[in-house]
Amino acid sequence: MPRLLREIVATIVRGQADLELVGEVDSTDQLAGLPPLGVPDVVIAGESDSVGAVAAELLERFPRLRVLEVAGDGGSASVYELRPARTLVAQIGADSLLGALRGEAK
Numbered sequence: 001m002p003r004l005l006r007e008i009v010a011t012i013v014r015g016q017a018d019l020e021l022v023g024e025v026d027s028t029d030q031l032a033g034l035p036p037l038g039v040p041d042v043v044i045a046g047e048s049d050s051v052g053a054v055a056a057e058l059l060e061r062f063p064r065l066r067v068l069e070v071a072g073d074g075g076s077a078s079v080y081e082l083r084p085a086r087t088l089v090a091q092i093g094a095d096s097l098l099g100a101l102r103g104e105a106k
Contacts (some may be wrong), residue, residue, distance in 0.1 A: 001046030005074045009044055012094045013068075019101060042101055047071045055080035066101050 006024060013021045020041040043058065045051050047069055055067040059082055067080040070092075077089040079100040089100045 001044075001070050001072050002074075005070065005072070006044060006046070008074075009068065009070055009097065012097060013042055013044070013101070016098060019098075042066050042068055044068045044070065052080065052086070068097065068101060 010021055010024055013019050021044065022041065023043050041064065043065065045054075045067055051067065051069045055069075058065055058067060059080070063082055065081070068077060069080065070077045074092055077092055077097060077100065079087040079089065081087075081103075087100050087103075089096050
């Protein structure tokens with residue numbers, strides 16, 4: 001995911017009192033190596049074929065975690081959570097991303 005896009009999404013998440021951004025990584029390889037983070041809420045990841053597998057591993061360690069996968073062009077996003085489940089975010093925007101992270105996506 002381009003750095004500017006990652007920074008925009010991170011700024012949106014950090015601005016929410018009920019969400020805590022616990023990490024940003026440049027590749028899915030770095031997701032699996034995250035250190036113990038207490039009780040994390042959200043990890044933002046760029047789109048990759050391996051995000052689903054890495055999300056499943058992270059969810060075993062952090063059951064409440066949500067992994068927000070954002071396409072490199074910023075045109076779509078998905079949220080992985082406990083099952084792991086993938087929630088497609090059809091239209092990207094602050095409200096739709098935050099709704100998906102809170103389980104409000106339709």
